[in-house]
Amino acid sequence: xxxNISFKTLISDPYxxxxxxxxxxxxxxxxxxxxxxxxxxxxxxxxxxxxEDNSSTTIHYxxxxxxxxxxxxxxxxxxxxxxxxxxxxxASQLCLWxxxxxxxxxxxxVPMSCHHLKQxxxxxxxxxxxYKVVKYHIEVxxxxxxxxxxxxxxxxxxxxxxxCFPWYYSDDFVIWNSSSITIEQPMILSLDLSTETYTQLLLxxxxxxxxxxxxxxxxLRDNLCIFHDFEGTHFVMWQMKDFGxxxxxxxxxxxxxxxxxIRKGFNWLGLLPLYLSKNGDTLVLAKGNKACFYNCIxxxxxxxxxxxxxxxxxxxxxxxxxxxxx
Numbered sequence: 270x271x272x273n274i275s276f277k278t279l280i281s282d283p284y285x286x287x288x289x290x291x292x293x294x295x296x297x298x299x300x301x302x303x304x305x306x307x308x309x310x311x312x313x314x315x316x317x318x319x320x321e322d323n324s325s326t327t328i329h330y331x332x333x334x335x336x337x338x339x340x341x342x343x344x345x346x347x348x349x350x351x352x353x354x355x356x357x358x359x360a361s362q363l364c365l366w367x368x369x370x371x372x373x374x375x376x377x378x379v380p381m382s383c384h385h386l387k388q389x390x391x392x393x394x395x396x397x398x399x400y401k402v403v404k405y406h407i408e409v410x411x412x413x414x415x416x417x418x419x420x421x422x423x424x425x426x427x428x429x430x431x432x433c434f435p436w437y438y439s440d441d442f443v444i445w446n447s448s449s450i451t452i453e454q455p456m457i458l459s460l461d462l463s464t465e466t467y468t469q470l471l472l473x474x475x476x477x478x479x480x481x482x483x484x485x486x487x488x489l490r491d492n493l494c495i496f497h498d499f500e501g502t503h504f505v506m507w508q509m510k511d512f513g514x515x516x517x518x519x520x521x522x523x524x525x526x527x528x529x530x531i532r533k534g535f536n537w538l539g540l541l542p543l544y545l546s547k548n549g550d551t552l553v554l555a556k557g558n559k560a561c562f563y564n565c566i567x568x569x570x571x572x573x574x575x576x577x578x579x580x581x582x583x584x585x586x587x588x589x590x591x592x593x594x595x
Contacts, residue, residue, distance in 0.1 A: 270370070286591045290350055293588045299543055299553075300348060300368075300587040302580040311345070311353075311368065312579060313587060316544045316553065319573060320562070345583060346402070347391025351590025354391035354402055363402060365423070365594045374594040379404070380419065380428055396463040399424035403460065405433075420465060423595075431465045457486065457495070459513075473507045473518035488586075489545040494521075496542060502526060504540055506552070521545075522552060524563060529556065529570055543584050555581035 270277045279285055297316040342359040353366045355373075361381045365374040390403040405418040416433045457470040472495070484497035493509040504524045511517035529540070543560065544553035552563045553573075560573040560581045 280591050281593075286593075290588070290590045290592060293351065293590055296588065297544060298587040298589070299584050300345065300353065301584040302345060303578060312577065313368065313589075314575075319553075320546065320551065345585055346389035348585040348587050349391055349393050349400065350592050351588050352400065352592055352594060353585070353587075354389070354400075356389055363421075365400065367590065367592060367594050369589040370591060370593075372594050374423070377421065377426065378428075379421075390460075392462050394422070394462040397422075397424060401462050403462075404428075420462075432467070457493075468513065470509075470513060471515040473520070474515065485541070487542055489542060490547070494542065494545075496540070499523065504529065506542065521549065522563070522565060528568055529554075529561075529563070531556075541582055541584070543581070544586075555584060557582070560584075 270280070280289075299314045299316060301312050301314065303312065342357060344356045344358065346354045346356045346363070348354070351367055351369060353368065354363060355366055356363050356379060357376075358381070360376075361379045362376045363379050364376050367373070388405055392401060392403075393399075394401050400423045402421040403418065404421070405416055408415055408417055418431050418433050419428050420431050421428045456472060459468045459470055460466075461468065470493075480497040480499065481501070482498045484495050487494050487496070489508070493512060495507045495509075497505055499505045503526065504522070505520065506522040506524075507518050508521050509518050531540075541555040542552055543555055545551070550565050552565070554561050554563055558578070558581060560575070560579075562571045562573065563569075564571075
């Protein structure tokens with residue numbers, strides 16, 4: 270951008286931006302945070318480099334990779350096409366930030382609520398070529414709970430109400446062990462950002478018994494994955510190979526907590542898969558404030574030797590891009 274006008278024009282060209290993004294998606298990165306709820310530094314870790322060399326190392330923070338200059342309680346709500354969606358809980362605002370180009374959007378108002386349960390998601394609406402932020406929270410009135418969903422589009426720059434979730438939801442999944450709701454057949458809801466309508470996805474047929482704790486969803490290698498505790502002894506991971514098809518669920522991992530060096534009584538929700546290798550034999554897991562590799566071939570767990578204090582549980586997938594923030 271600073272070399273000459275010709276270069277700046279080239280990297281701003283929409284065709285060049287899309288070609289660059291297509292190639293960039295082949296390189297796996299993770300964005301992680303040094304501390305929760307602060308004007309933190311974001312770390313971009315090259316996963317393939319970590320897999321090749323796991324020696325103890327300290328990441329040197331790029332001074333240009335601070336979230337934003339002003340003081341706030343910032344949180345990375347999501348990552349899509351090289352853009353990070355940042356939420357400031359203190360000032361009830363959000364912005365989009367591209368760390369690669371060091372540019373950010375204007376600040377937009379976020380309608381916050383006093384309710385404890387509120388979640389944000391961030392994605393791209395391909396039909397309208399617009400980025401959208403989805404906010405949902407639970408309202409409880411006279412003992413009755415209902416979900417409220419809103420969507421913000423950078424196209425029209427306003428918040429709109431959309432149809433609520435059919436059930437009482439949290440983190441894209443039915444709240445487990447709710448005293449006010451009887452769950453007969455739990456399932457996953459998928460929100461289409463183009464039509465802003467929901468699709469129901471069935472759980473794996475091997476899900477014979479509901480786990481004690483609420484499962485977790487994540488996309489790894491462009492496939493939907495579900496993770497859950499199994500009888501307090503194992504961490505189980507399923508992958509949906511063909512989106513929307515129940516028969517395409519396969520069980521990839523069933524890892525003993527003993528192999529993960531997890532003591533009895535550990536909250537399994539502290540386990541968060543961050544990355545799955547191309548051949549599917551290595552899984553990178555966040556384990557509390559640490560991260561580790563699990564190799565299914567030799568059934569070994571090795572802790573990642575990064576000495577920085579990193580908030581791994583809020584790590585997001587990330588690719589470098591030239592996508593504009595406006």
